[in-house]
Amino acid sequence: xxILVYMSNIKLFSKFxxxxxxxxxxxxxxTIDSLWHLMHVILDSLDFKVVVQKIVDSVLVELGYxxxxxxxxxxxxxxxxxxxxxxxxxxxxxxxKEALDITPVPFRKINIPLSAKRxxxxxxxxxxxxxxxxxxxxxxxxxxxxxxxxxxxxHLGIKASMVYPVHHQGKPRGILIFSMTKDPKEVTAEEIxxxxxxxxxxxxxxxxxxxxxxxxxxSAKITxxxxxxxxxxxxxxxxxxxxxxxxxxxxxAIKGYISMIMDGDAGKIPDQAVDYxxxxxxxxxxxxxxxxxxxxxxxxxxxxxxxxSGMVSLKDIAHQVFVSFRFEAERKGLIFKVEExxxxxxxxxxxxxxxxxxxxxxxxxxxxxxxTGFVSxxxxxxxxxxxxxxxxxxxPGISSEEQTKLFQKFFRVESTAGKTIGTGLGLYISKLLIExxxxxxxxDSDINKGSSFWFELPVVDEKEAQRIIKESEALVDSGExxxxxxxxxxxx
Amino acid sequence: MSTNTDPKINSNxxxxxxxxxxxxDSGTTVSSSTVGKRVLLVEDDPLIIKMxxxxxxxxxxxxxxxxxxxxxxxxxxxxxxxxxxxxIMMPQLSGLDLLExxxxxxxxxxxxxxxxxxxxxKEEEQRAISxxxxxxxxxxxxxxxxxxxxxxxxxxx
Numbered sequence: 001x002x003i004l005v006y007m008s009n010i011k012l013f014s015k016f017x018x019x020x021x022x023x024x025x026x027x028x029x030x031t032i033d034s035l036w037h038l039m040h041v042i043l044d045s046l047d048f049k050v051v052v053q054k055i056v057d058s059v060l061v062e063l064g065y066x067x068x069x070x071x072x073x074x075x076x077x078x079x080x081x082x083x084x085x086x087x088x089x090x091x092x093x094x095x096x097k098e099a100l101d102i103t104p105v106p107f108r109k110i111n112i113p114l115s116a117k118r119x120x121x122x123x124x125x126x127x128x129x130x131x132x133x134x135x136x137x138x139x140x141x142x143x144x145x146x147x148x149x150x151x152x153x154x155h156l157g158i159k160a161s162m163v164y165p166v167h168h169q170g171k172p173r174g175i176l177i178f179s180m181t182k183d184p185k186e187v188t189a190e191e192i193x194x195x196x197x198x199x200x201x202x203x204x205x206x207x208x209x210x211x212x213x214x215x216x217x218x219s220a221k222i223t224x225x226x227x228x229x230x231x232x233x234x235x236x237x238x239x240x241x242x243x244x245x246x247x248x249x250x251x252x253a254i255k256g257y258i259s260m261i262m263d264g265d266a267g268k269i270p271d272q273a274v275d276y277x278x279x280x281x282x283x284x285x286x287x288x289x290x291x292x293x294x295x296x297x298x299x300x301x302x303x304x305x306x307x308x309s310g311m312v313s314l315k316d317i318a319h320q321v322f323v324s325f326r327f328e329a330e331r332k333g334l335i336f337k338v339e340e341x342x343x344x345x346x347x348x349x350x351x352x353x354x355x356x357x358x359x360x361x362x363x364x365x366x367x368x369x370x371x372t373g374f375v376s377x378x379x380x381x382x383x384x385x386x387x388x389x390x391x392x393x394x395x396p397g398i399s400s401e402e403q404t405k406l407f408q409k410f411f412r413v414e415s416t417a418g419k420t421i422g423t424g425l426g427l428y429i430s431k432l433l434i435e436x437x438x439x440x441x442x443x444d445s446d447i448n449k450g451s452s453f454w455f456e457l458p459v460v461d462e463k464e465a466q467r468i469i470k471e472s473e474a475l476v477d478s479g480e481x482x483x484x485x486x487x488x489x490x491x492x
Numbered sequence: 493m494s495t496n497t498d499p500k501i502n503s504n505x506x507x508x509x510x511x512x513x514x515x516x517d518s519g520t521t522v523s524s525s526t527v528g529k530r531v532l533l534v535e536d537d538p539l540i541i542k543m544x545x546x547x548x549x550x551x552x553x554x555x556x557x558x559x560x561x562x563x564x565x566x567x568x569x570x571x572x573x574x575x576x577x578x579x580i581m582m583p584q585l586s587g588l589d590l591l592e593x594x595x596x597x598x599x600x601x602x603x604x605x606x607x608x609x610x611x612x613x614k615e616e617e618q619r620a621i622s623x624x625x626x627x628x629x630x631x632x633x634x635x636x637x638x639x640x641x642x643x644x645x646x647x648x649x
Contacts, residue, residue, distance in 0.1 A: 241613065245581070248610035248632035249537060256543045259635035265550050288632045295612060306617045353633075 031194045034062040038198055042205045048213035052089040055176075055202050059195070060091050068191060069182040071095035071158065075166070076112075076121065077174035077206065084111040085121055085175065095156050095179075102155060104148050116142055124163040125172045130196075131163045132184045139163070139177065160184045164195060167203040176202060237298060244295045248288070255284045278327030285324055289360060293425040296357075297409070300432045307351045307436070311465040314346040314355075314389050314457075318377045321359045325375075329367050335374035336367070346379050346387050348457040349468055350437045358433055361426035362391040362453045370395035373450070381459065390454040398445040406443065407431040430455070525648055526552035532573035533557045534564035534590065535608070536582040540631070544577070547636035548643075561585025569599050575643050578625075580609040580616055588616060591623045604646050608639065 041058045045051050056073040063070045073091040078084075087110045090096050100107055116122050120138040124131040133139050136153035137146040139161055144152075161179040165172035176199050180187075258277050261269060269277075299305040318338045329336035340346075348355070359377070366375040373394025382388045398406065398413060405411045410424040434441040434455045445451035460468070531553045535541040541557055548555045556571045558564035562584045568576055576594075580587040587607065594600035607620045607628045620628050626646050629639070 241611075244612075245610050248630075249540065252610065252631040253537075253539050253543060255632065256540070256547075256636045259637055260543070260547060260550075263637055265547065291632070292630075299612075299614070304614050306614050306621075308621075353630075 031190050031197075034194060035197050035201070038062055039201050042201060043208070046209055046212040047216075048206075048209040051205050051209035053092075055205065056089045056091040059176075059198050060093060062194070062198075063178075063191070069180050069186075070178055071156070071181050072099060072177075072179040074177040074179075075174065075202070075206075076110075076177070077166070078114070078125070079111075082111065083114050085114060085125065086111050088174070095158075095181075099152060099156055102152060105143050110140070110143060112142065120161075120163055121175050121177070124165050124175055128165050128167075128172050130165075130192075132160060133163070134160045134184070136161065157181055162187070162195070164199045166199050166206065168207045173203065174206065240295060240298070244291050247291050251284055251288050251291070255281065255288070258284070275327075275331070279331060282325070282328040286364065289357075289364060289426070292357065293361075293429055297425050297429055300429060300436070307354065309349050309468070310352045311460070311462070312348055312350050312352050312355055314348060314359075314379050314387060315340055315344075317352075317356055317359050318379065318389070320356065321363050322377065324360070325363050325367050329375060332367070332371065334367065334370060334372070335376075337374070337376050339376055339378040341380060344379055344387070345381055345459045345461070347460050347462060347465055348387060348437070349460055349465055350457065351433075354433050355437070358430040358455065359389065359391070361430050365426065365453070366391050366393040366395065366451070369393070370450075382456070385459055386456050387459040388454055388456045390452050392450065392452045394450045397447045397449045397451055398443070399447050403443060403445060407441070427453075526644070528554065529574050529647060530554040530556060530572065531643060532564070532567055532571060532576045534559075534561070534568075534576065534582070534587065535579040536560060537579075544636050544639065547640055551640050551644075553640075553643075561587060561590045565590045565593055568594050568603065569597055573603060575647060576603055576605045577608050577639065577643065578605055580607065580611050580620075588619050588623065591620070591625070595623055606639075606642060606646075608634075 038058050042051060042054050045054060052075055056075050060070055060073050071093055072095050073093075075088045075090075076085050077088050079086045087107055090100070090107060103110075112119050112121055114122060114125075117126070118138075119141065120131045120133045135150070136158065137144070137149040140149040140152075156179075158179045159181055160183065161177050162184070164176045164178070166174040166176055176195075178195060258281050260266065262274055262277050262281070296305065315338075318340075322336070322338050326336060363375065363377065370393040375391065375393045378390040378392060380388050380390070402413055406413070407427050407430075409428045411428070412424040431441050434457070437457060439455050439457040441455045443451055443453045529552075531548050533541055533544050533548070533555060535544065535557075536559050538559065541559060545555050545557055556567050556573055558567045559582075561582045564578070564582070564587075565585060567573070568590070578587045578591060585593075587609070591605060591607075594603065594605075605625045607625050608631055609616070609629075610631045612630060617628050627642065629642070
């Protein structure tokens with residue numbers, strides 16, 4: 001942005017120096033040098049307060065070199081909110097200091113209403129031209145009284161003031177007041193050229209620094225908001241952890257007692273009762289999974305999850321998951337089975353609990369959304385060194401459009417959202433986990449043709465697996481899997 | 493306190509052991525492998541401890557129970573358990589603090605321990621692993637039957 005302003009200033013500057021039919025006398029060359037100097041001094045800063053002070057001081061320095069009798073420079077800008085012309089900065093000069101000492105209205109409170117049409121400052125803005133006044137009452141009433149204005153002017157020995165409009169984007173947005181100890185007739189063409197060139201630069205500098213300071217303010221606000229968000233996020237995490245812990249206690253008891261009754265620990269119960277209890281068990285398990293997913297998603301995303309690596313047989317996992325969904329699948333009249341071809345290599349190095357969750361999420365979805373037909377788990381080796389775990393169902397299938405979004409956080413398939421409980425986290429978490437274990441995840445599906453959700457993992461042989469596990473008893477997450485682990489997998 | 497704290501012999505030695513030994517039950521179902529094996533359950537939720545105790549007793553274990561960390565430590569050191577199933581969030585002394593003290597004591601340093609909690613905080617899990625627990629298990633994920641199987645696995649294989 002700064003560069004842009006520089007460039008537009010250079011354009012403006014060349015327009016000024018060429019367009020004004022300049023003769024190349026030594027004086028005008030000095031004027032041009034002064035303008036260049038002013039521009040650099042002002043555009044060197046971006047902070048609004050610094051820029052506005054530099055504006056009033058540096059022009060006086062440049063004019064002062066010429067010994068031209070300028071003693072006070074004031075910058076005032078339009079305030080759109082209060083519809084007034086507000087004093088912004090005043091030069092650090094002796095006369096200015098005297099003026100500030102005796103003014104009946106504090107400098108910062110010299111606000112002229114835009115409706116004060118008889119005031120010379122407002123006239124300069126309205127007519128967009130230079131106004132010269134010999135009587136300060138025209139400059140300062142209101143808010144001064146006529147008498148006060150005259151008294152101060154006499155005290156300071158100011159003979160006249162020139163009011164220049166300051167433009168931005170073609171409109172007057174403020175004024176610069178040059179107060180002199182000489183008669184306006186003594187002002188030369190070169191001085192006018194310098195001042196008018198300067199006021200154009202001022203317009204840009206003011207706007208530029210205003211934008212910058214506004215930007216800084218909002219940046220500070222954003223930083224502050226971000227800090228508060230982080231605090232809230234922490235509180236949210238603590239709350240979720242606590243809530244999860246409290247939800248799990250009753251679920252533990254429900255699940256535990258039901259399992260014991262079903263095991264016959266309390267004596268024989270009718271088959272019908274076992275059937276009902278199996279349903280209670282499956283919904284309780286669903287609740288447990290729900291709480292686990294809600295709790296785990298943040299951990300996995302932020303790398304706060306503890307992973308333990310172990311050698312896992314995917315066949316074993318399939319059978320464990322089979323047992324926990326058997327009743328629910330049977331109740332729905334589904335054919336539910338594990339297909340495994342002979343000699344299939346199924347050993348992988350993963351966190352056993354986490355891979356159990358992934359398979360659980362797949363099977364849970366398949367059983368939940370399939371009304372008739374089958375749900376089947378299949379383990380194959382599509383190529384050497386890879387094991388593929390598929391959960392195939394004869395359910396409603398998923399359109400290709402929805403397939404692309406399926407592994408996104410909180411996404412739920414349109415036709416089923418609202419009909420069943422779910423958070424839209426299961427597949428998202430599964431994807432994060434499988435990728436964490438150096439695998440691939442995906443699905444093949446079509447509307448009315450069922451679905452196959454699958455993941456592929458690098459397969460290991462037993463000897464190699466034991467070596468790897470020995471090397472890293474507990475794989476603790478640091479956001480990424482260690483490089484050494486990756487290399488281990490590649491070696492296999 | 494004396495190390496000779498067989499509940500069947502010294503049931504009135506002092507207050508702590510009195511409390512501890514009153515909690516001992518023998519299994520009703522005779523299972524040759526579990527008879528005489530003593531499991532200590534440290535868990536502050538009375539409903540849940542009642543449930544696990546019922547299952548372990550049903551499976552033929554002798555069961556000791558403690559409903560807070562301080563009692564849990566006393567029983568761990570003086571009740572001669574073969575195995576400890578330990579919760580984490582408990583009044584007075586947390587399960588992990590109990591475990592740390594247990595590991596510093598010659599009487600307790602070799603007792604196999606499973607953490608059974610509904611807390612899944614990374615820090616707790618790492619600390620438990622570093623204190624040499626057999627497993628860190630989530631209560632809500634498992635049935636009492638699953639836990640008995642785990643304990644049997646570590647005791648008999």
